[in-house]
Amino acid sequence: MTRTLAAVVAGGIAAVTLAGVRRRHARTRAEGAWRLAHPVAADGIVPGAGAIALDGGARAVLLLHGFGDTPQTLRRQALALHATGWTVRAPLLPGHGRTLEAFRASDAAAWTGAARAAYESLCxxxxxxxxxxxxxxxxxxxxxxxxxxxxxxxxxxxPYLEVGGRGRLWTSLWPLWSLWRAWIPSDPASSIRDPLARGESLGYGHASPRLLRELRRVVDWARAASGRVRAPTLAVFSQHDYRITPDAALRGFARLGSREKELRWVQNSGHVITVDLDADEVTRWVVDWLARHTPESPPA
Structure with missing residues (x-):
């Protein structure tokens, strides 16, 4: 090995080592800041972020929150459905609503497994x-x-039903990406446009490269399953969703196998449409769609 090559290798090792040190420090700061701003209760869950369980009539509905978020984003819809007689369950998915360390330790299999267990329990x-x-x-x-x-x-x-080319590239390179970035912040103002609702959010607002790869796994599983969906389906998207473009929304909707399906758009919200500026309209649509397709007394 020449002196020049040896110097290059040594410099590369030093750079990677320094990046690792900085990454660990950044991770510690982010995780500590979250714990300070959102202390957990005795059960290990941030107050207000826990599961929702409302007993009602014979009809039941399962509400599933998003990546890095909590059932708090679906509370308005849960209360509205319960007011019309539904039994409501909105589980807190593993790693969510707790600490960034807990989030970091979770994965796609845990999230989907918990949701499936909740669904089977209701069934x-x-x-x-x-x-x-x-x-x-x-x-x-x-x-x-x-x-x-x-x-x-x-x-x-x-619904997040497609990961684009750029997202697939970055999530495929997550081990390399992780050398430099421990946590990647999202844009809260783009996720929730309403400043009041944004201030009440209990979402982490951060994701690690590995967790983004786990999110992609969930989306890929859904894409593969889309054609087998048979239930009457209402899909609602925002025209201003910075995470899901209108073209991606249309493609995802087209892949759904339901014979009866309907696509609607809201005009004023970001990504989290259940709490944003169109939340009341979204809630009405949810209640009406479920009432129309799930009568109180099923056919004999």
């Missing part, structure tokens, strides 16, 4: 079970709907 008790999914929760809802026991009705709210 054991209730003859009619509907599913509502937001963002990543929409992708998981598609997987549940493609199973042996489809829901009576399905609502997908800003």
């Amino acid at each position: 054991r008790v209730h003859e009619q079970v509907a599913v509502v999914g937001l963002s990543m929760g929409g992708a998981i809802a598609v997987q549940l709907s493609a199973g042996q026991r489809p829901p009576s009705a399905l609502v997908l709210l800003a």
Whole structure:
């Protein structure tokens, strides 16, 4: 090995080592800042971020939140459905609503497994079970709907059903990306345009490169399952969603196998349409769609 090559190798090792040190420091700062701003309760969950369980009538609905978020984003819809007689369950997915360390330790299999367990639990008790999914929760809802026991009705709210070319490239390179970045922040103003709703958010607002790869796994599973969906499906997207372009929304909707499906758009919200400026309209659509396709007394 020449002196020049040796110097290059030594310099590369030093650069990687320094990047690793900086990454660990940045990770520690981000995780500490989250714990300081959002201290957990005795159960290890941030107050207000826990699961929602509302007992009602014979019809049941499962609400699934998005990546890095909590059931708080679906509380308005949960209360509205319960007010019309539904039994409501909105589980807190593993790693969510706790600490960034807990989030870092979770993965796609844990998220989808917890959602499936919640769905199967409802199906054991209730003859009619509907599913509502937001963002990543929409992708998981598609997987549940493609199973042996489809829901009576399905609502997908800003569902994440496709990872584009750039996203696939970055998530494929996550081990290299992780050498420099521990946590990648999102843009809260683009996710939720309403400043009041944004201030109430309990979402992490950060994701690690590996977690983004896990999110891609969930989306890829949903894409593969889309053609097997048979439940009557309402899909709602925002025209101003910085994460899901209108073209991606149309492609995802077209892949759904439901014979009865409807696509609607909201005009004023970011990605988290359940709490943003169109939340009231979104809630009405959810309640009306599920009521129309899940009658209180199922046909004999």
